[in-house]
Amino acid sequence: MKEQQVTLRHVTRDNWEAVNALGLHxxxxxxxxxxxxxxxxxxxRPDGDHVSYEPFAICDGxxxxxxxxxxxxxxxxxxxxxxxxxxxxxxxxQGYGRAAVQAxxxxxxERFPNASEMRLTLNPANSVAESLxxxxxxEDTGVIYGDxxxxxxxx
Numbered sequence: 840m841k842e843q844q845v846t847l848r849h850v851t852r853d854n855w856e857a858v859n860a861l862g863l864h865x866x867x868x869x870x871x872x873x874x875x876x877x878x879x880x881x882x883x884r885p886d887g888d889h890v891s892y893e894p895f896a897i898c899d900g901x902x903x904x905x906x907x908x909x910x911x912x913x914x915x916x917x918x919x920x921x922x923x924x925x926x927x928x929x930x931x932x933q934g935y936g937r938a939a940v941q942a943x944x945x946x947x948x949e950r951f952p953n954a955s956e957m958r959l960t961l962n963p964a965n966s967v968a969e970s971l972x973x974x975x976x977x978e979d980t981g982v983i984y985g986d987x988x989x990x991x992x993x994x
Contacts (some may be wrong), residue, residue: 843899845938847907847946850878850888850894857898857903861927868964870925877908879921897939899928904930905939909947916951918991921959936971944975944992954994960987 850858859874874894881892891913897905907924921943926935947957959977961969972990982989 843938844935845904845935845942847895847942848898850874850896850906852905854896858906861906862929863925864931865957867925867928870962872921874906874923874924877906878906880910885978886910893980894923895943897935897942899930899935903927904935907939907943909943911951911954911990916953917955919947919951919954919957921947921957924959932990934974935987936968937975940971940975944994948994956994959991960984960991961990962987 848854858919859878861874863987877892878894880886881894884892889912890910892910894908895906896903897907902932902951905924905926908922910920910922911918921940924939924943926939944957947954955979958980959972961972961979963969972992975992977990977992980991
């Protein structure tokens with residue numbers, strides 16, 4: 840396997856179709872929203888006007904291998920959320936998930952120096968994601984949002 844050069848690039852009019860073409864295995868479809876659903880949040884702002892969303896393509900060189908989104912409260916950047924995160928079904932199991940979460944953590948630390956934690960929600964049936972997040976230091980907060988568990992990483 841070639842050496843990965845994982846970067847996060849904003850979803851733009853130039854790459855949105857390639858990002859939207861990413862796919863999951865059928866059993867994973869209940870774990871994360873589609874790219875289209877996630878990107879719609881940028882414009883619809885379902886959590887209110889005080890929350891901002893930034894969608895990113897996860898890239899290895901020029902190849903788009905996944906998607907994630909960062910969300911934060913504009914007036915209070917102490918907690919930043921990562922959501923909609925997934926690696927394309929053809930690229931799973933190759934280390935992209937770990938590299939992408941690490942890139943997201945680096946991005947949050949750089950862009951949001953006042954952030955004390957990074958949060959995400961996790962479907963309890965998604966044991967692969969849970970294992971990844973635990974290995975990176977995420978912990979379950981005990982809070983349930985919908986039917987998912989809120990997890991956090993202390994920065």
